[in-house]
Amino acid sequence: MLFGKLLPREGNFFEMFNQHAERIVEAAQAFAQMVAHYNEPHLRERYAQDVDNAERAADRITHEVNKAVHKTFITPIDREQIHTLINTMDDVADLIQDSAETMSLYDIREMTEEITRLTDLSVKSVERMRDAVKLLNKLADAATAEAALKTCEEIDRLESDADRVLRSAMSKLFREEPDVRELIKLKAIYELLETITDKCEDVANLIEGIVLENS
Template identity: 30%
Template sequence: MASNRDFNYFKAFVELSGYSLKAAEILNNNLHNFNVNTIEEKVKEMHNVEHTADLEKHKVMNRLVKEFLPPIEREDIISITENIDDVIDSIEDVLIGIEIYNVQAIRPEIIKFTELIMNCCKSMNSALVEFEHFKKSKTLHDAIVEVNRLEEEGDALYINGVRNLYKTSKDPIELMVWTEIYRLLEKCCDSCEEVANNIENIVMKNS
């Protein structure tokens, strides 16, 4: 029978972040090839990814309850697991927003944002892959810095996108809908940065 020591929390973080990559890919593909007639089906596909990720998160938490001596502090394992889960939830929220606001067409500049979110998730995943070897890794710092850089790029896309929105439209419903969707998109990048910052803080505490 496998013991608790056989469970690798760092690999569990990487597996969990893999669901963020799947979610980001679903979001990007669906907004690239937007079809209002299939959005409900795509939201269900996204929710299946989010739900599976939730199950994986609970496995980590259940294992931690029984863990005698975790590799890093319990609260750090909990916080980084929840941070990764927040990324997945944030990505799902964008697609849900597209559906509930009955969006009929995607603004072209939105695609830049979904591609950026994919890159954020990839860099976050790279950081988590290196996290297990944080005492020796030569690339972990660069991956963290890249997530921070991409989040700043997301801030710029948000500011420029909302500014352009209010310059080109006077329709109150359109303004409300797209302002909210831009906010949801920015939150995805912010959530990735939370993971990166958390990794950096944990490394500092354990170095």
């Protein structure tokens, strides 16, 4: 009995999930501001730095979660679910940072309507992902579990919207862009931005699995 009392239990995994999700939202919103102010170099650099700061903060939380998984004897949900969820969430943060860095590396001259639309869908997906993550610690409540599943469905719909925007953007790009170099650069950016929503959908699928197993 004493041995059991001395073993680490639970941990603060749900709180760390919430903190991580908030950092992803910060990165996404900073990226959206970078896109909105892309033609103002000082603001573009400032918001790009905000993206980097948020991504690094998310990385630190990911490290803490993975460390805690190994130190905690009894976890609130399956430890493999914890590991997969936090690392998939971290992939979202990485993709946002990659998008900001790629725009700079490829010397994208101006924002297109398609970049703006994909960015907006990415921000919405990330915000809904955060909302779903916040519900994980209350899955014993049937209404909360149902709300989590509905939020995941919204993320799926946003991913479908982004997929449609991407197909339309590609069609327009190959029909109208005469500069091959610009075409290649924009194609890469469009695909990268759509991947953010794909990865949010991956997180939603993981959350759905957790909900179904633990509610």
